[in-house]
Amino acid sequence: MSTHSPLLSRIQSRSARIGIIGLGYVGLPLAVEFAKAGFDVTGFDVDDAKNAEINAGRSYIPDVSSSDLAAAVRDGRLRATADMSCLGAMDIVDICVPTPLRKTKDPDLSYVVKAAEAVAATLRAGQLVILESTTYPGTTDEVVQPMLESKGLTADRDFFLAFSPERVDPGNTRYKTGDIPKVVGGVGPASTELASAVYAAVVTAVVPVSSTRVAEMVKLLENTFRAVNIGLVNEIALMCHKMDINVWEVIDAAKTKPFGFMPFYPGPGLGGHCIPIDPFYLSWKARQSGFECRFIELAGHVNGAMPEYVVSRIADALNSVGKPIKGSRIHIFGVAYKKDVGDLRESPALDIIELLNHRGARITFTDPYVACVTHAGRVLESVPFEQAVAQPFDCAVIATDHSVFDYARIAALPLVVDTRNALGQTGPGIFRL
Ligand SMILES: NC(=O)c1ccc[n+]([C@@H]2O[C@H](COP(=O)([O-])OP(=O)(O)OC[C@H]3O[C@@H](n4cnc5c(N)ncnc54)[C@H](O)[C@@H]3O)[C@@H](O)[C@H]2O)c1
Numbered sequence: 001m002s003t004h005s006p007l008l009s010r011i012q013s014r015s016a017r018i019g020i021i022g023l024g025y026v027g028l029p030l031a032v033e034f035a036k037a038g039f040d041v042t043g044f045d046v047d048d049a050k051n052a053e054i055n056a057g058r059s060y061i062p063d064v065s066s067s068d069l070a071a072a073v074r075d076g077r078l079r080a081t082a083d084m085s086c087l088g089a090m091d092i093v094d095i096c097v098p099t100p101l102r103k104t105k106d107p108d109l110s111y112v113v114k115a116a117e118a119v120a121a122t123l124r125a126g127q128l129v130i131l132e133s134t135t136y137p138g139t140t141d142e143v144v145q146p147m148l149e150s151k152g153l154t155a156d157r158d159f160f161l162a163f164s165p166e167r168v169d170p171g172n173t174r175y176k177t178g179d180i181p182k183v184v185g186g187v188g189p190a191s192t193e194l195a196s197a198v199y200a201a202v203v204t205a206v207v208p209v210s211s212t213r214v215a216e217m218v219k220l221l222e223n224t225f226r227a228v229n230i231g232l233v234n235e236i237a238l239m240c241h242k243m244d245i246n247v248w249e250v251i252d253a254a255k256t257k258p259f260g261f262m263p264f265y266p267g268p269g270l271g272g273h274c275i276p277i278d279p280f281y282l283s284w285k286a287r288q289s290g291f292e293c294r295f296i297e298l299a300g301h302v303n304g305a306m307p308e309y310v311v312s313r314i315a316d317a318l319n320s321v322g323k324p325i326k327g328s329r330i331h332i333f334g335v336a337y338k339k340d341v342g343d344l345r346e347s348p349a350l351d352i353i354e355l356l357n358h359r360g361a362r363i364t365f366t367d368p369y370v371a372c373v374t375h376a377g378r379v380l381e382s383v384p385f386e387q388a389v390a391q392p393f394d395c396a397v398i399a400t401d402h403s404v405f406d407y408a409r410i411a412a413l414p415l416v417v418d419t420r421n422a423l424g425q426t427g428p429g430i431f432r433l
Helices: 005-012 027-036 048-055 066-074 084-089 110-122 139-149 189-200 212-242 247-254 278-288 294-304 306-320 348-358 385-390 407-411
Strands: 017-021 040-044 078-081 092-095 128-131 160-163 182-186 206-208 329-333 362-366 372-375 378-381 395-398 416-418 430-432
Touching: 005 189, 017 027, 017 084, 017 110, 027 040, 027 066, 027 078, 040 084, 048 066, 048 078, 066 078, 084 110, 092 110, 110 139, 128 139, 128 189, 139 160, 139 212, 160 189, 160 212, 182 189, 182 212, 189 206, 212 247, 212 278, 212 294, 278 294, 294 306, 306 348, 306 395, 306 416, 306 430, 329 348, 348 362, 348 372, 362 378, 362 385, 385 407
Parallel strands: 017 040, 017 092, 040 078, 092 128, 128 160, 182 206, 329 362, 329 395, 395 416, 416 430
Antiparallel strands: 160 182, 372 378
């Protein structure tokens, strides 16, 4: 019997115990899916408040329903703890911790390293460890594997190690965790087979690849593809504005081509934990091999300049009614980084607020998913929509096109800058990106 057969049997019979490290946007939906599939799941998070919410059956992630979570907790299939010493009791450990950038735009692997240290401390023969955090090619075999092997066990023989990128799209009601195919690459064939078997229990399709590096690169290709195409369409939008062409009409007509074109839309800039960050993991790693990723740098430059461009359009709008930015009351509709979510991470709306604040504007905002924004030591609270459209301000800015906004009411305001084409029109008083 090969060394991985006992774990394979436990996965197939759903008797394997699964530990998920990091219970955020990625880890919590996954934990609930595994529990729903019949596995015994323990979540490990350093944030005690999150563990307490889970153990009380309350979800803090919009894509995870509290009723699903509560059912899993009630049935004894899901619990959360900060006690990492329990990791040794798990058959499978799935690492879903953050992978941010440092201020210098270099990868910050400190969360992955900390999680891997915790796994290494209790690692035993027969365990399967999977890294899901988005990271540069080589992280699993160059960073995590040596840490785990430092106790004398060998990967793909005594224990098993794989990388499987998370592709979840928060707020997407069409594709949830279980509907998105999972790419899996192990450090060897046994690791790939085991990790594939685990995911086959909860997702519609598993795509095994030949190595952890290929799996790591797949995720970075996907997100770089988005960053570069958004950069391209943002540049086309600036170009069209100069040439007095309606970019939105151009994209709508172009997307009627049934092959070879995929629509991307201009906007106020990139946001979220993935698209603005992940490509820089790739360019950093490529630079170590003496390769300069010009597309990534250029897209970063174009996308990073969009908040400044939005502010210039706000200045144009105010100028059209004889007002300066300084002292003007500017109301922002939507501050989350994308529609229908409450995630503020890297949101371009925060840059727009900062730039406007710097120029002396008086800023208010409405976002049904974000209660408050802290800026320059001040806390701005979200103004209810009805109150917002009734208040006298000099310019409204649609930064995020949440579905719940009543756009007819916004269109009726005297001066609007629409960065998302949410109103679908221009006209007197409406300035579209
Ligand atoms: N959010 C997304 O849409 C998305 C999509 C695909 C991939 N990813 C990737 O998945 C990873 C996780 O992202 P996320 O959005 O879930 O992050 P998150 O911030 O929502 O959640 C991470 C969780 O990890 C916990 N944590 C941090 N260090 C820990 C440690 N040492 N031990 C235990 N818990 C720890 C944090 O308290 C937090 O609850 C990142 O690499 C990200 O790039 C995210």
